[in-house]
Amino acid sequence: MTMARSYWLPIGAGIAMMLLPLLLTNPYALSVVVLALLYSYLSLSWNLIGGIGGQLSLGHAAYFGIGAYTSTVLFTELGISPWFGMIAGAGLASVAAVVIGMPCFRLRGAYYALATLAAAMILMVLVENTNDFLGGPRGLDVRLLHDAPLSFQHTDKRFYYYIILAFVVCALLINAWALRSRFGYYLTAIRNDHEAAAALGVDAQRFKLIAAVASAAMTAVGGTFYAQYVLFIAPEKVFGSHLSVQIAVICIVGGRGTLWGPVLGAFLLLPAEDLARTLTGGTPGVTMMLYGLLLMVVMRFEPRGIIVLMERALAEWNRWKGKTARMGKGVA
Amino acid sequence: MSLLEFRSIARHFGGLKAIDAVSFNVQEGETVGLIGPNGAGKTTLFAMASGFLPPTDGQIWFAGSRIDGKSAPEICRQGLVRTFQIVRPFGEMSVLDNVMVGCFLHHRDRQAARNAAMAVLERFDMADRADQAAKTLTLAKRKRLEVAKVIATKPKLLMLDEVMAGLTRVEMEEIINLIRSLRDDGVTVLLVEHNMHAVMELSDRVVVIHHGRKICDAEPQVAANDPAVVEAYLGGDED
Numbered sequence: 001m002t003m004a005r006s007y008w009l010p011i012g013a014g015i016a017m018m019l020l021p022l023l024l025t026n027p028y029a030l031s032v033v034v035l036a037l038l039y040s041y042l043s044l045s046w047n048l049i050g051g052i053g054g055q056l057s058l059g060h061a062a063y064f065g066i067g068a069y070t071s072t073v074l075f076t077e078l079g080i081s082p083w084f085g086m087i088a089g090a091g092l093a094s095v096a097a098v099v100i101g102m103p104c105f106r107l108r109g110a111y112y113a114l115a116t117l118a119a120a121m122i123l124m125v126l127v128e129n130t131n132d133f134l135g136g137p138r139g140l141d142v143r144l145l146h147d148a149p150l151s152f153q154h155t156d157k158r159f160y161y162y163i164i165l166a167f168v169v170c171a172l173l174i175n176a177w178a179l180r181s182r183f184g185y186y187l188t189a190i191r192n193d194h195e196a197a198a199a200l201g202v203d204a205q206r207f208k209l210i211a212a213v214a215s216a217a218m219t220a221v222g223g224t225f226y227a228q229y230v231l232f233i234a235p236e237k238v239f240g241s242h243l244s245v246q247i248a249v250i251c252i253v254g255g256r257g258t259l260w261g262p263v264l265g266a267f268l269l270l271p272a273e274d275l276a277r278t279l280t281g282g283t284p285g286v287t288m289m290l291y292g293l294l295l296m297v298v299m300r301f302e303p304r305g306i307i308v309l310m311e312r313a314l315a316e317w318n319r320w321k322g323k324t325a326r327m328g329k330g331v332a
Numbered sequence: 333m334s335l336l337e338f339r340s341i342a343r344h345f346g347g348l349k350a351i352d353a354v355s356f357n358v359q360e361g362e363t364v365g366l367i368g369p370n371g372a373g374k375t376t377l378f379a380m381a382s383g384f385l386p387p388t389d390g391q392i393w394f395a396g397s398r399i400d401g402k403s404a405p406e407i408c409r410q411g412l413v414r415t416f417q418i419v420r421p422f423g424e425m426s427v428l429d430n431v432m433v434g435c436f437l438h439h440r441d442r443q444a445a446r447n448a449a450m451a452v453l454e455r456f457d458m459a460d461r462a463d464q465a466a467k468t469l470t471l472a473k474r475k476r477l478e479v480a481k482v483i484a485t486k487p488k489l490l491m492l493d494e495v496m497a498g499l500t501r502v503e504m505e506e507i508i509n510l511i512r513s514l515r516d517d518g519v520t521v522l523l524v525e526h527n528m529h530a531v532m533e534l535s536d537r538v539v540v541i542h543h544g545r546k547i548c549d550a551e552p553q554v555a556a557n558d559p560a561v562v563e564a565y566l567g568g569d570e571d
Contacts, residue, residue, distance in 0.1 A: 180442060181442060182436045182440055182442065182445070185429065185432055185433050185436060185445075186433065186436065188422065188424070188425060188429075189422050189425070189433045192422035192423055192424055192425065193420050193422060193423075195384065195404075195416075195420070196416065196420035196421075196422065196481075197422075197433065198383075198384075198403070198404035198405050198408075199382065199384075199404055199408060199413065199414055199415075199416070199482070200408060200413075200433050200434045200437065200481060200482065200484075200485055201405045201408035201409050201434075201437045201485055202405055202433070203403070203405040204405075
């Protein structure tokens with residue numbers, strides 16, 4: 001029975017997601033779902049190093065920005081399709097992950113978080129100061145071609161919906177593989193106690209670096225998607241610490257180191273953020289307050305994330321159901 | 333043939349000589365007890381041999397190659413492993429998953445690692461605990477798990493850092509039997525232990541450290557009656 005449930009749930013959810021745009025004719029609602037999927041994808045990418053590997057990165061905007069800028073510059077300046085630019089961005093982000101990771105992985109806990117935060121900020125300031133080449137603080141427009149799927153553009157938003165849905169599925173598969181493989185066991189061991197892991201032959205530095213590179217490359221792909229979806233990028237938007245914090249908090253609130261936690265976090269937090277913005281009439285900083293508050297609540301009551309609460313509730317429900325079924329039999 | 337050899341190894345912390353020119357070896361198949369009063373430097377020796385602390389001076393040789401200064405994972409892969417005095421299970425992981433981390437050293441495939449880990453747990457009489465979270469085990473079981481994890485890497489030499497500490501008499505007998513059976517399987521054992529009963533039971537030879545220096549290297553009965561050893565434990569200015 002558990003077998004059946006574990007297979008049918010994702011398949012059912014997959015079919016529902018495939019059909020969703022047919023029902024969701026309101027373009028605003030569709031855009032909320034696309035954003036929730038984008039953040040699911042980013043959080044799933046972060047999950048490899050931040051969740052399973054336990055390295056609290058607060059600098060993932062660095063990779064996102066690299067992805068967005070690489071594909072956009074290649075497209076606008078050289079006419080290279082963003083589909084290829086996306087791969088180039090992933091490559092560059094991997095290099096950045098090695099450069100940032102090598103010194104930073106010697107740091108633990110909050111120090112690592114601060115170092116990654118600083119790395120992303122340095123990149124943002126660098127881009128802001130390259131006026132002519134990267135557009136400086138004003139940002140860059142992506143050259144408009146309207147309906148050009150080969151150039152990663154379309155006026156129909158459903159085009160983007162299916163692309164990001166495919167990305168999320170890929171990210172889920174990567175995470176599912178990671179959680180079940182030697183790689184994932186080693187990362188989990190490192191998160192629990194890196195010295196005890198080293199004593200069992202686990203080269204912590206090496207596995208953290210592999211996880212960071214994969215995570216960075218995936219995040220950069222999300223950056224390209226964002227650039228093509230919004231068709232405009234600016235340093236503050238794609239390199240800003242706000243984005244880094246969002247990615248991390250979504251994963252932590254949803255359930256770090258779990259498969260579905262990041263998706264759950266994104267589908268809870270993005271609509272909530274939207275609602276908060278509407279209710280307060282767009283007061284600046286309200287989303288950050290929401291994130292801070294939610295993070296505190298989750299840390300206080302269930303640091304492993306909301307997904308764990310749901311699993312516990314489900315187990316409780318099954319036990320209750322089993323008990324009533326037995327009682328029913330007794331009466332009969 | 334000597335499997336592990338310390339050649340006038342030294343470790344200084346600032347002006348303190350925690351280990352000062354200590355030399356001894358462990359022969360293949362032998363069980364050696366490493367004893368000494370608190371603060372003698374036993375754990376420092378372990379940390380150096382297992383790659384957690386680089387020595388200030390001297391050399392460490394294992395199975396024909398020099399290992400001092402190598403990293404902990406490298407040394408583990410060569411077949412020299414250690415347990416920690418304060419047990420360090422991967423708390424959030426299940427008992428089986430803990431042992432699987434060790435098994436992955438020789439089995440890349442998950443199912444193969446799982447089977448190997450199950451076999452280790454059977455051997456350690458812990459198969460019934462396989463799915464339990466490691467942090468919920470009792471101290472005695474956690475100590476057993478600590479040994480099971482490193483045995484999963486199929487070591488040539490096992491360094492045990494006070495696996496008896498905090499155990500009851502019965503639990504201790506169980507661990508003693510376990511170590512003896514591992515030795516019968518051909519695992520060489522270097523054992524840091526405060527419990528004299530366990531040391532006398534298990535060791536073929538005893539090395540005594542005091543104030544960072546070796547003061548005795550002999551059979552257990554001889555060492556126990558050595559005046560310098562008695563002085564270190566009973567006389568002296570500490571303990």
